[in-house]
Amino acid sequence: MERHELTIKETQAISLEILHTIAKICEMQHLRYALIYGTLIGAVRHHGYIPWDDDVDIMMPRPDYDKLLLYLKDHISEYHHLQVFNREECPEYPYMITRISDDRYTIEMANEKPFGMGVFIDIYPYDGLGNTKKEAIKYGLKGDRLSSLCYQSTREHFAIETTTSLVRKLIKFPVYVYAKIRGKNYFQEKLEKLARIKEYDNSEYVGCVIWLSWGEKDIFPRKWFDETIMMPFEKYEFRVPKYYDQVLRHEYGDYMQLPPEKDRIGHHFFKVFKK
Template sequence: MMSSESREELNIEQIHQVTLDIVKKLIEICDEIHVNYYVAYGSLIGVVRHKGFIPWDDDFDVVMLRNDYEKFCDYCTKHQKEMSPYKLLTRESEEKYPYNIARLNNMDYQAVYDNVQGYDSGIFIDIYPIDGAGTNAEQVMKRVKKKKSNLFRITLWSIDDHYTRSTYHKWYRSVIKYFVRLYAKIRGSKYFLDQLEAFKNLYDIDESRYIAEMTWDSGLTLYEKKWFDDYLYMDFENLKVKVPVGYDEFLRCHYGDYMKLPPKEEQIPHHEYKVYLR
């Protein structure tokens, strides 16, 4: 395989085309094994506002309720050979994989990261598991949000591959970060990823009014479970994709007026990687 320096980086239009093929593969598998996915986050804005990719966005996100997520991951793990060049990456399938979400990859391509511990990644779509989040929103937020945010920050330091000084905080915050990051490196990423993963067991999803992305990302946003009681089909490029029946409420709780375009200077990709054909 050639080094990244001798290969031509894919542009965003090329990434979109490969990503669209990965989405088709996801839909094919979900239909075959009868699990639901829901397009989510910025990709859902793309569905509703653009009927396709947000022109400057370089990723694709879906969520699955925990049982469907586990069933999907189990299927992909057992059928890895016949899925090639598609490959599902999880912490169970890849020793160095540093996230508590799954990624469905096209391994004909390679994503080269700026500051994440090394693992072999292709062009991918993110698959987030959604878990139960109780019935009392105030109690759940008080119990989980701050602890999860702090733990997530340390987890990111445990999986980065070099120290970056905080430029927007006072000097002593950088000192604190240096020593906490050192502790995180000594402890190892598995310790912190396991702690985050344990949040999935706090609440029974069947008994919960709310659901949430409990095991990854900073902070905590609660969704009414009824928003995911059913799905709608909406246009995405040349596909029909599933969105939660409560997609409007879901987007408003995350983004407010999601139909309004961001300022021009914010219309850029936000991921720290480059993509190449292997």
């Protein structure tokens, strides 16, 4: 029987309900969260998804992120069809962030072994990075290097993928070989230790040290996230940083300008099917 591949609109509708559930839990448990990255652009510019976006991103300060995971460990069975994916819950899972998945669906990732995940949302834990920008950049880039190696260690085969820099293209294959030899557990252990050195609430600068893929653009003053406001997103409302304009301009520049038509594509390489 031929399987039906879900459209991006269908996938967005599923991940929207996952987001709604997690946001309700955060409100009920008094946990801090906010929309971030492309999902935040979508909220501000489109009052919902960027039409071609294929995932949902939220950030949580590390203390709140840890509390959410403890809550889900005890209560996930109350949320039918939802499943937690992270290093602790799924040893094969290749990332350090947590994903919440709907198990009624299955995804097929390009260049990645399957480990049972369905349609998902990303939850990025934000850690403290230090009290000066120089300290934050030095610390954050250490995490960026480790997370890049961790990512390469989990690829099924070598691929240039989205790398554009000529220098990075030249060194990518030796890096890939080194990463495969070391293995993901080696890098995940190092990232786990790195993430908890500096406290979120005692740092002037914060970011997702375990996935700081945009370098300095992924490092933010903590005060930009200290307050949140509610903003419409599709048929619901979710929390966004009160200083969302500063956050988005820091990371993307003129985020209200639509990208060229050729760039209006999702950044994940996967297909979604209903089980």
